[in-house]
Amino acid sequence: MLVMKKLSKIYRTENIETHALRGFDIHVREGEFVAVTGPSGSGKTTFLNIAGLLEDFTSGEYHLDGQNVRGLGDVARSRLRNEKIGFIFQSFNLIPDLNLYHNVDVPLRYRGMSRGERRDRIEAALSQVGLSSRMKHYPAELSGGQQQRVAIARALAGGPRLLLADEPTGNLDSQMARSVLELLEEINGRGTTILMVTHDPELAARANRNVHIIDGQVSDLVHEPVLRAAAAPATATP
Amino acid sequence: MFTYYLALGIRHLRRNPILTALIVVTLAVGVAASMATLTVLRAMSADPIPGKSDRLFTPNLDNRPDDGSSQDPRPPDQLTYRDAIALKNAKPGLRKSAVMRISPVVAPSRADVKPFFGDGISVHADFFKMMDVPFIEGGPWSEADDARGGHVVVLRESMAERLFGDANPIGKTLRLDTYDATVTGVVSDRWEPLPRFYRLVSGPPPFRGVEDLFIPWTTAIANQMQPQGNVNCFSDPPPDAPPGYEGLKQSECVWIQFWVELASPSDAPAYKDFLDGYVAEQRKLGRFPLPNNNRLYDVKGWLDVNKIVSKDTRLQTYLAFGFLLVCLVNCIGLLLAKFTARSGEIGVRRALGAPRRAVFKQYLVESGVVGLVGGLAGLGLTFASLWFLRKQSEEFAVLAKMDWVMLGITLAVAVLSSLLAGLLPTWRACQVQPALQLKSQ
Amino acid sequence: MEIQPILLALRRSKTGAILVAAQVALTLAIVCNALFVVKARLATVDRPSGVAEDEVFQIQYAAAGEIEDRKGMQQADIQALRAIPGVKEVAAVNSFPVSSSGWGMGVTRDGKPGNEIPTGVYFSGESFVKAMGLHLVAGRDFNDSEVREVDDRTDTRVAADVVIVSAQVARKLFKNEQDAIGKTIYQGSGKEAQPMRIVGVVDTLLSSSAPAIDEYAHSTFIWPIRYLGATAHYAVRAEPAQRARVMKDAEKALSALRPDRVLINLHDMQEIKFRRYRHERAGANMLIAVTIGLLLVTASGIVGVASLWVSQRRKQIGVRRALGARRRDIVRYFVTENILITTVGIAAGLAMAVGLNLFLVSKLELARLPAVYLVGGMIAVWALGLVAVLGPAWRAAAVPPAIATRSA
Numbered sequence A: 001m002l003v004m005k006k007l008s009k010i011y012r013t014e015n016i017e018t019h020a021l022r023g024f025d026i027h028v029r030e031g032e033f034v035a036v037t038g039p040s041g042s043g044k045t046t047f048l049n050i051a052g053l054l055e056d057f058t059s060g061e062y063h064l065d066g067q068n069v070r071g072l073g074d075v076a077r078s079r080l081r082n083e084k085i086g087f088i089f090q091s092f093n094l095i096p097d098l099n100l101y102h103n104v105d106v107p108l109r110y111r112g113m114s115r116g117e118r119r120d121r122i123e124a125a126l127s128q129v130g131l132s133s134r135m136k137h138y139p140a141e142l143s144g145g146q147q148q149r150v151a152i153a154r155a156l157a158g159g160p161r162l163l164l165a166d167e168p169t170g171n172l173d174s175q176m177a178r179s180v181l182e183l184l185e186e187i188n189g190r191g192t193t194i195l196m197v198t199h200d201p202e203l204a205a206r207a208n209r210n211v212h213i214i215d216g217q218v219s220d221l222v223h224e225p226v227l228r229a230a231a232a233p234a235t236a237t238p
Numbered sequence B: 001m002f003t004y005y006l007a008l009g010i011r012h013l014r015r016n017p018i019l020t021a022l023i024v025v026t027l028a029v030g031v032a033a034s035m036a037t038l039t040v041l042r043a044m045s046a047d048p049i050p051g052k053s054d055r056l057f058t059p060n061l062d063n064r065p066d067d068g069s070s071q072d073p074r075p076p077d078q079l080t081y082r083d084a085i086a087l088k089n090a091k092p093g094l095r096k097s098a099v100m101r102i103s104p105v106v107a108p109s110r111a112d113v114k115p116f117f118g119d120g121i122s123v124h125a126d127f128f129k130m131m132d133v134p135f136i137e138g139g140p141w142s143e144a145d146d147a148r149g150g151h152v153v154v155l156r157e158s159m160a161e162r163l164f165g166d167a168n169p170i171g172k173t174l175r176l177d178t179y180d181a182t183v184t185g186v187v188s189d190r191w192e193p194l195p196r197f198y199r200l201v202s203g204p205p206p207f208r209g210v211e212d213l214f215i216p217w218t219t220a221i222a223n224q225m226q227p228q229g230n231v232n233c234f235s236d237p238p239p240d241a242p243p244g245y246e247g248l249k250q251s252e253c254v255w256i257q258f259w260v261e262l263a264s265p266s267d268a269p270a271y272k273d274f275l276d277g278y279v280a281e282q283r284k285l286g287r288f289p290l291p292n293n294n295r296l297y298d299v300k301g302w303l304d305v306n307k308i309v310s311k312d313t314r315l316q317t318y319l320a321f322g323f324l325l326v327c328l329v330n331c332i333g334l335l336l337a338k339f340t341a342r343s344g345e346i347g348v349r350r351a352l353g354a355p356r357r358a359v360f361k362q363y364l365v366e367s368g369v370v371g372l373v374g375g376l377a378g379l380g381l382t383f384a385s386l387w388f389l390r391k392q393s394e395e396f397a398v399l400a401k402m403d404w405v406m407l408g409i410t411l412a413v414a415v416l417s418s419l420l421a422g423l424l425p426t427w428r429a430c431q432v433q434p435a436l437q438l439k440s441q
Numbered sequence C: 001m002e003i004q005p006i007l008l009a010l011r012r013s014k015t016g017a018i019l020v021a022a023q024v025a026l027t028l029a030i031v032c033n034a035l036f037v038v039k040a041r042l043a044t045v046d047r048p049s050g051v052a053e054d055e056v057f058q059i060q061y062a063a064a065g066e067i068e069d070r071k072g073m074q075q076a077d078i079q080a081l082r083a084i085p086g087v088k089e090v091a092a093v094n095s096f097p098v099s100s101s102g103w104g105m106g107v108t109r110d111g112k113p114g115n116e117i118p119t120g121v122y123f124s125g126e127s128f129v130k131a132m133g134l135h136l137v138a139g140r141d142f143n144d145s146e147v148r149e150v151d152d153r154t155d156t157r158v159a160a161d162v163v164i165v166s167a168q169v170a171r172k173l174f175k176n177e178q179d180a181i182g183k184t185i186y187q188g189s190g191k192e193a194q195p196m197r198i199v200g201v202v203d204t205l206l207s208s209s210a211p212a213i214d215e216y217a218h219s220t221f222i223w224p225i226r227y228l229g230a231t232a233h234y235a236v237r238a239e240p241a242q243r244a245r246v247m248k249d250a251e252k253a254l255s256a257l258r259p260d261r262v263l264i265n266l267h268d269m270q271e272i273k274f275r276r277y278r279h280e281r282a283g284a285n286m287l288i289a290v291t292i293g294l295l296l297v298t299a300s301g302i303v304g305v306a307s308l309w310v311s312q313r314r315k316q317i318g319v320r321r322a323l324g325a326r327r328r329d330i331v332r333y334f335v336t337e338n339i340l341i342t343t344v345g346i347a348a349g350l351a352m353a354v355g356l357n358l359f360l361v362s363k364l365e366l367a368r369l370p371a372v373y374l375v376g377g378m379i380a381v382w383a384l385g386l387v388a389v390l391g392p393a394w395r396a397a398a399v400p401p402a403i404a405t406r407s408a
Helices: A044-051 A074-084 A100-109 A115-128 A144-157 A174-189 A201-206 A225-235 B002-011 B017-045 B081-089 B126-130 B143-148 B157-164 B217-222 B244-250 B265-284 B299-305 B311-340 B343-351 B356-392 B394-399 B404-430 B434-439 C003-012 C014-046 C070-082 C128-132 C167-173 C240-257 C269-276 C278-312 C314-322 C327-364 C371-397 C401-405
Strands: A002-012 A017-028 A033-037 A059-064 A085-088 A162-166 A193-197 A209-214 B056-060 B095-102 B105-107 B120-123 B135-138 B152-156 B173-176 B179-187 B213-216 B257-261 B295-298 C056-063 C087-092 C103-108 C117-123 C136-139 C148-151 C162-166 C184-187 C194-202 C220-223 C225-228 C231-238 C261-268
Touching: A002 A044, A017 A044, A033 A044, A033 A174, A033 A201, A044 A059, A044 A162, A044 A193, A074 A085, A074 B356, A085 A144, A100 A115, A100 A144, A115 A144, A144 A174, A162 A174, A174 A193, A174 A201, B002 B356, B017 B311, B017 B356, B017 B394, B017 B404, B017 C278, B056 B265, B081 B095, B081 B244, B081 B257, B081 B265, B095 B126, B095 B217, B120 B126, B120 B217, B126 B257, B143 B217, B152 B157, B157 B179, B213 B217, B265 B295, B295 B299, B311 B343, B311 B356, B311 B404, B311 C014, B311 C278, B311 C327, B343 B356, B343 B404, B343 B434, B356 B394, B356 B404, B356 C278, C003 C014, C003 C327, C014 C278, C014 C327, C014 C371, C056 C240, C056 C269, C070 C087, C070 C148, C070 C225, C070 C231, C070 C240, C087 C128, C117 C167, C128 C231, C162 C167, C162 C184, C167 C194, C167 C220, C231 C240, C231 C261, C240 C261, C261 C269, C269 C278, C278 C314, C278 C327, C278 C371, C314 C327, C314 C401, C327 C371
Parallel strands: A033 A193, A033 A209, A085 A162, A162 A193, B120 B213, B152 B179, C117 C220, C148 C225, C162 C194
Antiparallel strands: A002 A017, A002 A059, B056 B257, B056 B295, B095 B120, B095 B257, B105 B173, B135 B179, B152 B213, B173 B179, C056 C231, C056 C261, C087 C231, C103 C117, C103 C184, C136 C194, C162 C220, C184 C194
C-alpha cells in the first residue's frame, strides 16, 4: 500500500541543514493499522506529511498504492490526495463558517461529483459516525469528540484507501478518545489502511503494528502482533 | 465549480466584516471619483452629431492686415459679412448656412407674459436639414421666406409652450423687436447636440443654454439685429465707411459663423481648393493681403482646435484615476490581510485535495464578489457625486448625466479593479504550505 | 533604537511593507500637486480686481424701443442715480472687470507692428476711476475737456488722445509707473495706430475676461469717452452698508424713467466675481475632496496592514513582554517600523511628485511645484502614518505576556 525506500528529507535554511528523515524505509500493507511513535523532533510529523503528499522529499522513493510519487506535479498530487488519502488532525481543522454537511462536502467538490452523488456520500459518512441528525449544525456547536467524528466523516466521504491520523485524540478527554478510537478500529476492520501518529502508548497498543522513529530513522521493533505487548514498555520515551 | 466559489465568496463577505467593509468603501470611493470625472470627460469629448460630424465643415479665412500685427498663426474664427454671403451664394457645397446669435425682444400676444429678450440664432433654411434638427410640429420656413427675409420664426418646444400654452402654435404670430413673425415650426426639446459646435465662438459656454428661436438670416440682417457674440475687427474702417450697421456689413470685421455640408468627407479637399480660389479672386480686389492661410475644419477638428475639453477637466480626470490607483493598492493590502487570516482554511482545503489552481480560482472569485459589492456601492456613490456636480454649475447640469454605457463601465471597472487587486493576495494564498498551517491551529 | 532587527523582520513581511510604502508614495505625489493647484485656483479667485468691491455695483438696461436722444437719456439716468441717498459716485461705463464681457484692443509703445500687448479697454464720460474706486499711483484723472463723445450710430472710430493705463501696462512699456506719465503710446499698430498720451496710472485693474494667468489679466487702460450705445450701462458706488438698498432704489428709479427698458444686469461686485470664478471654485473643491479621500484611504491602509502584523505576531509580542519589554517598548517598535516604511514611501513619493508635476507642466501648462509643498506634504504624510499606526500599536501593547506559554 505504502512503500518508502531510503527516503530522506533535508530542510535547508540559509546556513543550516536539518535532516528530518534519513534513509527511511517502511512498508505498510493494505488493511494494516499502524501506530507511529517517537520522541518529539524525531520526524514522525515529517513522515506523515510526506506520506500524505503534503510535503516533497529530498531523495529516495515513495510508492503509494503502487504509484511512484516522485516527479508528480501539484495537480496530480492533489488528485491523489483527494482520492486515495483521508486526513484526521489533532485540532480537527473543520472550517468554522460551514455547517457539518458543507464541511464533509469539501473534498467531494474537488472531485467534480454530481450533487446527488455527493449528497449520498455525505449522508452515509455522517451516519457512519453517528451525526446525521446534526447535519445542519456548525462546528462551534459541537463538543470536541463530535467535531473529531465529523472530521473522520470528512476523511471517509471520498472512500480513501489510506487514512492518516495525526494525534487524533490529543485534544480529547479519555471518554471521547475511547469512542474515537473505537470508530477507527471499526473503519480499519472494514478494510481501510490507517497510519496513526501518537504519543500515547495505550493508543499505540491498540494498533496491530508499531513503527518507532528516532532521529529520522525507523526503529521498527515489532512486526508481529504477538510481540507487541512485550516490546511496548521497552520503547518508553525518556 | 464556479457557482460553488461564488456561493463561498458571498458567504465569506460576512467574515471579517470590518475588513470587508473597508475594502468595499475604499473601492466604492475610488470607483466613484474616477467614474464621475470620466462621465464628464466623456460627455465633453462626445461627438455632438455622430454620423454626420465628418461631413459638416466650417471655413476660416485669413483677412487680417499685412502689417505684422497678426502674430497668431490661426486665422480668425468667424467670417465677414461679404464672405459669408459669397460662400452661401456660391455653387460648391450641398447645403450651407450662416449662423449668428441674436437677442430680439419677444412680445407674445398673451397679456400675462411680459416682453423679454429671447435667445436665438439667425440661420438659413438649410441649417435645419444640415443639423438633423427634429421638428414636432410644422417645419422650417420656405425657400422664398429664406431668400427675401420673411417674417417667420421657428420656436423651440419649451418656448412655444411658454408663449402659446397647449395650443398649436403653427400659423400664430408673435412680435419680435419691431415686426410680427409667424411660427412655421416647433423644434423638439430633445434636440441637444453637445457641445454646441455650430455657435461655438463667443456666446455662452458650449454646454450651456439652448436657443429658443430661429429666424431667417436675411431677416435678421434686414432688421439690423445686433450680433450677440464676438465682433473682431483687425483693422480700422476706412474714413469714408458708413457708420453703424451698414458699416459693419461692409467692414473687414468678422462676426459670422458659417457651416457647409458636403456629400462626403472626401469632398473636403475640393471645397478647400474652392475657398483658396475665392480668396485669390478677392485678393485681386485688394483684400486678403496675407498669404494663403485658410482652414476648413470638420466638427471634430473644430472642437479640438477650440480646446473644448478644458485642461481643468483633463487634470481632474488624471487625478481621479490616480486616486483610484491608490485605492487599488490599498485594496491589495486589505485583501492580503483578509486572505492571510484564512490560511488555516486554505491549508485544510489543500490537504483535502484542492490543487493550487482551485484555491487560486476560489479566492479570485472571492475578490470579484467583493469587487461587485464595492461596484454597486460605488455606483450609488457615483450617482450621488454626479448629482452634486450638477448643482455646482449649469454646465455640469448637462454633462454630469449617467447613461447605460457608463453604468456598465462603472461596474466593470469595479470588478476588474478588485480582480487586479486580488491577484497578489490570491497568489500568496496558493503558496500556503498546508503542512505548516495544519499543525499550528 | 533597534532599527536593524526591525528591518530584518520586515524582510519577511515584504509585501505589506511595499504596499504601504507604495500608497504613501502615490498619495504624497498626488496630494502635493493637488494642493498646489488648489492654491493657484484660489489665488486667482481672491485676486483683487482693483475695484472697491464692497461699494460698487453694476446696473444695465437694454432698450426695447429705439431711443433717439441717447445723450439726454444717459444724463437723466445719471442724475436720477446720483439723487439716491447713499450714492457716492456714478459713471456710464462700457464694461466691468471680471464680468466676462468687454472690449479688447492692442497697445504698442511705438505704433510699429509686432509686440502688441493685448489689453482690456474701459471708457466712461464720467470718472471711471472714482466710480470704480481705483487707486491712482501716478499722474492724474481726466479733465472734463478731455472727454470725447462717440455715438455708434454715426461714429465709426472709438479713440481718445489721452489715456490712463494700469500699472502692469506701464511696467511692461516703461521703467516704472512714474516714468510712463506724459509718454505717448499707440492703440493698435501699423498704418492705423492711434497715438495717446498717458496722463495717469492706476495700480490694479483687472480686465473683463480676467484670465487665470496674471500676466495678461491686469493689462488694461481707460479712455475718457462718453459712449452712446444701445444699452444703458452704469457703475454706481455706494456706502457699503447701504448698497443693497441703493441697488433696489436704482432699479426703481431707472425703470420709472423709461418703462419699456428691460433690466439685464443688476449685480454687486462680489456677485460678478462669484459667477466668473464658479469653475475655479468647483475645480478647487474637487481637488480638496480628492486630497482628503486619499489621506483617509492611505490611513486606512496603514491601519489594515499594521493590524495584520499585530495579529500575525501575537506570539512574538507575548514573548517579548515575557522577557521584560514594557508596553511602551512594544508601541515604540511598531511606531519605529511605521516610520521606516513611510520614510521609504516618502522618498519614492518625492521623486514621483516631481515627476507628476513635470508631466502636468508639459500636458496642462501647470507651473513648477515649489519646494514648500513637498516639505509640507512630507510632514503631513509622516504625521498621518503616525496617527494611523497608533491604534494597532496600542492593541499590540495590550497583548498579555501569558500568550508566550500557550501553543500557537
